[in-house]
Amino acid sequence: MKKNISNIGFIGAGNMATAIISGLIRNKFNNSHVFVSSPEEDHLEKLKGNFSVNVSKDNREVVNSVSTLVLAVKPNVVEAVLDELSTEIPKNDPLLISIVAGYKIASIEDKLDSKLKIVRAMPNTPASIGMGVSALTANQWIVEEDKSVPESVFGSIGLTCWLEESAFDLFTALIGSGPAYIFYLIEALQEAAKGLNLDESTTKELITEMIKGSSTLANQSEDSLSLLREKVTSPGGVTEKALEILNRKEVGRSIIEAILEASDKSKTLGGS
Ligand SMILES: NC(=O)c1ccc[n+]([C@@H]2O[C@H](COP(=O)([O-])OP(=O)(O)OC[C@H]3O[C@@H](n4cnc5c(N)ncnc54)[C@H](OP(=O)(O)O)[C@@H]3O)[C@@H](O)[C@H]2O)c1
Structure with a gap:
């Protein structure tokens, strides 16, 4: 029925x-x-x-x-x-x-x-x-x-x-827990924004709007993510400097590692 x-x-x-x-x-x-x-x-x-x-x-x-x-x-x-x-x-x-x-x-x-x-x-x-x-x-x-x-x-x-139910642990670590990673990023950006001398609610609004805009652009654009990133990154410029430090500290690799370990944790907690 x-x-x-x-x-x-x-x-x-x-x-x-x-x-x-x-x-x-x-x-x-x-x-x-x-x-x-x-x-x-x-x-x-x-x-x-x-x-x-x-x-x-x-x-x-x-x-x-x-x-x-x-x-x-x-x-x-x-x-x-x-x-x-x-x-x-x-x-x-x-x-x-x-x-x-x-x-x-x-x-x-x-x-x-x-x-x-x-x-x-x-x-x-x-x-x-x-x-x-x-x-x-x-x-x-x-x-x-x-x-x-x-x-x-x-x-x-x-x-x-x-x-597949067997993919629920990874989904949980990636998307279920995902909002926490974004809040973690926002907290770090807010800390970095202190020098703007704006109140916390204004910096929060600026940062969350930047994330919303970037995320919508990534979602709607036909360009690949790496091309979108390159479009913000002029050789020898400001963005390149920041990305150089993120790469040196292996932030991208750490994110992947964190999610895979969180997925394993979900498995040991009795997930799929
Ligand atoms: N929140 C999330 O982001 C999220 C995401 C994915 C999955 N989940 C899952 O969704 C489920 C609910 O999460 P939640 O955040 O909504 O939890 P929650 O706010 O604590 O709600 C649980 C509800 O269950 C009720 N309850 C307790 N014992 C009961 C019983 N014997 N019979 C009927 N109802 C009973 C509680 O009632 P009283 O409070 O009235 O005692 C409360 O209304 C959890 O299993 C969680 O793992 C949550």
Whole structure:
């Protein structure tokens, strides 16, 4: 049977669930078709106040109301939640989407013991402003026509791509953690900008706008990245001096090394 989003439920009402719900509503998804559960009354009330969605402290109530179910709890509680819902989920047979970092599809299948359609997703934090990048991977029961549901859920918070689950560790280190590397760069540039004698919020605006502009140029230009870099770099000039130091200190190589080691760390933490 072809799945459509129809009613969508969230087990967990935290940052990522809120980002996705906000994206869905921004994209004109009907709020009366959204159901959310979590233990904290305050979080639920906030979601209800902001988005007029259906909320409940009872996870079962959400499972029983939806055809698409998003598992949005922290990794340390996911097993308890799956144990609690191990009869309810297979009985209702939703399309299950898990965003639990590092938790494999096989672990969900083991817990639920069924032929459930499961998608695992890895979004990143710019999802909170609709500019996330999410990887999606599917189990064997997902057929081509099921893919439009996760694509539209995560499409509502940014860009999506399908990946083999075995590539999730590298994706996590590269794109999931990626915003932290950019914030690290911005912090260093802000430190270097002190001599401008501007207040911190102005330098932050100048630097982030420069990064946004450069990133958009890299995205839109037909020139290669190295050509774009060369266009800023006159022989014997200012940029060349800075790049000479970055190269001498092997910053590029260090970035690659950092990401590969972070990917290994993701593997040892129990990722794919
Ligand atoms: N944030 C990110 O950038 C990001 C990126 C990729 C993946 N993820 C993954 O997304 C998941 C959620 O992350 P988050 O940042 O949204 O975490 P979060 O803000 O801590 O949200 C977790 C939610 O789960 C709820 N919860 C706890 N126990 C529960 C239970 N037994 N039944 C139902 N709900 C329960 C919490 O409820 P109360 O607070 O009401 O107790 C809270 O609303 C995590 O697995 C994380 O690995 C997050």
